[in-house]
Amino acid sequence: DAGITQSPRHKVTETGTPVTLRCHQTENHRYMYWYRQDPGHGLRLIHYSYGVKDTDKGEVSDGYSVSRSKTEDFLLTLESATSSQTSVYFCAISGILQETQYFGPGTRLLVL
Amino acid sequence: RKEVEQDPGPFNVPEGATVAFNCTYSNSASQSFFWYRQDCRKEPKLLMSVYSSGNEDGRFTAQLNRASQYISLLIRDSKLSDSATYLCVVSLSGSARQLTFGSGTQLTVLP
Numbered sequence: 001d002a003g004i005t006q007s008p009r010h011k012v013t014e015t016g017t018p019v020t021l022r023c024h025q026t027e028n029h030r031y032m033y034w035y036r037q038d039p040g041h042g043l044r045l046i047h048y049s050y051g052v053k054d055t056d057k058g059e060v061s062d063g064y065s066v067s068r069s070k071t072e073d074f075l076l077t078l079e080s081a082t083s084s085q086t087s088v089y090f091c092a093i094s095g096i097l098q099e100t101q102y103f104g105p106g107t108r109l110l111v112l
Numbered sequence: 113r114k115e116v117e118q119d120p121g122p123f124n125v126p127e128g129a130t131v132a133f134n135c136t137y138s139n140s141a142s143q144s145f146f147w148y149r150q151d152c153r154k155e156p157k158l159l160m161s162v163y164s165s166g167n168e169d170g171r172f173t174a175q176l177n178r179a180s181q182y183i184s185l186l187i188r189d190s191k192l193s194d195s196a197t198y199l200c201v202v203s204l205s206g207s208a209r210q211l212t213f214g215s216g217t218q219l220t221v222l223p
Contacts, residue, residue, distance in 0.1 A: 040215055041215055042116065042199065042212065042213030042214050042215045042216070043156065043199075043213040044213075045211070090155055090156070098207055098211070099144050099146060099201075099203045099211055100146075100158055100161075101158070101211075102157075102158075103155035103156050103157070104155060105154070105155055106153075106154075106155055
C-alpha cells in the first residue's frame with residue numbers, strides 16, 4: 001500500500017470554526033489531491049497540488065484553502081466550517097500519471 | 113445529466129456467479145477509463161485501466177465501447193471478497209482536473 005496517512009481520521013466540529021486536515025505521504029510523489037465524497041456523488045476534487053507551493057482549484061473549491069510547504073504534506077483548511085462541508089475527505093497522490101491515484105484512508109468530518 | 117453514470121445497485125449475487133456492471137459517460141472527448149474498487153468505509157483503490165481493445169486481469173474483464181460511450185466490468189466466478197463498491201472513472205486528458213468519478217455500483221456476493 002502507498003504510504004499515505006491522514007489526520008485526524010474523525011472530527012466533529014461546530015459551524016463557524018476553522019478546521020485543518022492533514023495529508024502526509026512517504027512516496028515522494030509530486031501530485032497530491034483533496035477530494036470529498038458524499039452519498040449520491042462521485043468523488044469530487046477540491047484542490048490539488050503539482051509541487052511545493054504550487055496548487056490549483058478543483059471542481060468544488062469554494063470554502064476551502066490548501067497549502068503545501070513540503071513535498072510530503074498537503075493541508076486542507078476549512079476557514080469557517082459549514083454543515084454542507086460534512087463529508088468524507090480523501091487525500092490522494094500520484095506520480096506523473098495523474099489518473100492513477102493512491103488514496104489515503106479518509107477523514108470523516110461532521111459539522112454541527 | 114451526470115458526466116459519469118452508474119447503476120447504484122445493489123447487486124446481490126451468489127458466490128461463483130458472473131456479474132456485469134455498466135457505466136456511461138457523457139463527454140465523447142473522454143480519453144482514459146478506469147475501474148476503482150472501494151470497500152465499505154475504506155479508500156478507493158485502482159482495480160484496472162480500461163483499454164479500447166478490452167482487457168482482462170484474472171477474473172475481471174473490462175470493455176470500452178466508444179461509439180456508445182459506455183464501459184463495462186465483468187467479474188467471473190465471484191468471491192465473497194469481491195463485495196465492494198465499484199467506481200467508474202473517466203478522464204478527458206491526463207490531468208486530474210478532468211478526472212470524473214461515478215458514484216459507484218455496490219456489489220454484495222452472498223455465500
